[in-house]
Amino acid sequence: MIDFTLTEDQLSLQEVARKFAEKEVKPKAAEIDRMADPRQAFDAEATRKACALGFHAMLVPEKWGGLGLTMNDFIIVIEELAAADIGFAMNLAVSCSVSKMxxxxxxxxxxxxWLRPYCDMRGDTHHLVAFGGTEPSGGTEIFCGDPDPRLGTRTTARADGGDYIINGAKCFITNTSRAELYGVLARTDKTKNNLVANSVFFFTPDTPGFSIGKIEDKMGHRGMSNGELIFDNMRLAKDDMIGAAGEGLPILMRCYHVNGVMTGALSIGLARAAYEMALNYARERVIWGQPIIGYQAISHLLVDMKMQIEAARLLTQRIAWATQYGIHDKGIHPAMGKVFASEMARKVTTDALQILGGSGYMKGFPAEKYVRDSMVTTIYDGANQVLRNFMAMDMFRTA
Ligand SMILES: Cc1cc2nc3c(=O)[nH]c(=O)nc-3n(C[C@H](O)[C@H](O)[C@H](O)COP(=O)(O)OP(=O)(O)OC[C@H]3O[C@@H](n4cnc5c(N)ncnc54)[C@H](O)[C@@H]3O)c2cc1C
Structure with a gap:
């Protein structure tokens, strides 16, 4: 029999995450969202406390000090954190995904x-990881499969004796300036097709030749830092590379499956928060003598919002399960959850704002924040257009 209920352990995990998010994250979300300087907009204290609970190391096996949770456990926590503040949640979610890599x-x-010190849960400080794939020449370009070797990743890693010399730049990278460890995708072979010519390296931010450029001022997710990573003859050892030379894109693609599940959970948490806000408002707002939830136009909208959230959650849970056990789930492509949930979040947050009327457009409610936060879920972790390309290639190619 298929069981769709959460286990006792999962219910306990959900309760811990929900209480933490309600107490430590949600009360400060609006204040951080409104900070003018993106370099200041960070809840270091709540992040430190989240790390003490192991929320940065959920996907690292216990033998290296992580929580060793399954993908289905992971999304329970991420949904709860995202319901409080999606930017806060994503700082930790990205760190979980990259540490799993x-x-x-x-x-x-x-x-x-790298992982043993990162997984430290003593609560003295926060621990975050970043990964630089996207480049100014295009986040999509790094996945280019064109045989022309001039196309694809521009950042290079030139072999020099036993070392590699990294040159180039990455942009929009989550956790820039806050991470204690960085990963980078770099081209180790400029003569081959991009798909087999990249490698993944990790390094600490004090490595000579590495610097941080512009920190972006964003529309939403303002508690999250996104910026440029600059490499000017940064020397790394062969031992700083994970996997073999040329395996970088397959490694990144596997990480994208995790990121797809993660973005699904982030989007669901955000949409759930918007739905709950709209539901409460509709019950309390009295117009023409009755709460607006009594009007069919409003109640149907709320029903549709709830249905969309539940559908996204089921799809994300199924893909999380397939990703966890390496199951090739025929008919359900791993990218479907991310595309569906992110577009659902855009729609649900917009509908929530509509239900609040003019109040939804004002800063007094988080409705306008939810809409701003939702806009990027369809862009990061694989733009939805490109993910649809991948799905079409995988599902319909005949040769
Ligand atoms: C808040 C935020 C956090 C991010 N965090 C990270 C991070 O931690 N690490 C990281 O590496 N990157 C990160 N990114 C970058 C993100 O992954 C890229 O923005 C995304 O991959 C799209 O790349 P691009 O912005 O360069 O758009 P482009 O690649 O320039 O694409 C522009 C538009 O064209 C469309 N397009 C491109 N190619 C095709 C095609 N073949 N067919 C149809 N449409 C196409 C795209 O869908 C998009 O709509 C982040 C971005 C944001 C905004």
Whole structure:
């Protein structure tokens, strides 16, 4: 029998995450959202407390100090954090996904070197990781499969003796300036097709030749830092590479499956918060002698919002399960959850604002924040147009 209920452990995890999000994250979300300087807009204290609970290391196996949770456990926590503030949630979600990339593809020695200190849960400080794939020449370009070797990733990693010299730049990278560890996708072979010519390296921000450029001022997700990573003859050892030379894009694609599940959960948390706000408002707002929820136009909108959220959650849970166990789930493409949930979040947040009427447009309610936050879910972790291309290629190609 298929069981759709959460286990006792999962219910406890959900309760811990929900209480934490309600107490530590939600009360400060509006204040951080309104901070003018994006370099200041960070809830360091709540992030430190989240790390003490292990929310940065949910996908790292216990043998290296992580929580060793499944993908289905992970999305329970991410949804709760995102319902409080999606930017806050994404800082941790990205860190979980990238630390899993190291756990899945690194050697034992690399995991000891990078993950052991990262997984520290003493609560003294926060621990975040960043990964630089996107470049000014296009986030989509790094996935280019054209045989012309001039196309694809522009950042290079030139072999020099036993080392690699990294040159180039990355942009829009989550956790820029706040991460203690950075990953980078770089071209190790400029003569081959981009798909087999990239490699993944990790380094700490004090590495000579690395610097941080512009920190972006964004429309939403304002508690999250996004910026430029600049590489000027940054020397890394062969041992700083995870996987083999040329395996960078397959490693990143596997990480994107995790990111798709993660963005699904982030979008669901955001949409749920918007729905709950709209539902409460509709019950309380009295117009022409009755609460507006009594008007069919409003109640049907709320029903549709709820249906869309539940559908996105089921799809995301199924893809999380398939990703966890490496199951090739025929008929459900891993990118479907991210595309569906992110577009659902845009629609649900917009409908929530409509239900609040003029009040939804004012800063007194978080409705306008939810709409701003939703706009980028269809862009990051694979723009939805490009993910549809991948789905079409995988599902309909005949050769
Ligand atoms: C808040 C935020 C956080 C981010 N965090 C990270 C991060 O941590 N690490 C990281 O590496 N990147 C990150 N990114 C970058 C993100 O992954 C890219 O923005 C995304 O991949 C799109 O790349 P681009 O912005 O360069 O758009 P482009 O690649 O320039 O594309 C522009 C438009 O054209 C469309 N398009 C491009 N190619 C095609 C095609 N073949 N067919 C149809 N349509 C196409 C795209 O869908 C898009 O709508 C982040 C971005 C944002 C906004």
């Amino acid at each position: 190291i756990a899945d593809n690194g050697t034992e020695a690399q995991a000891e070197r």
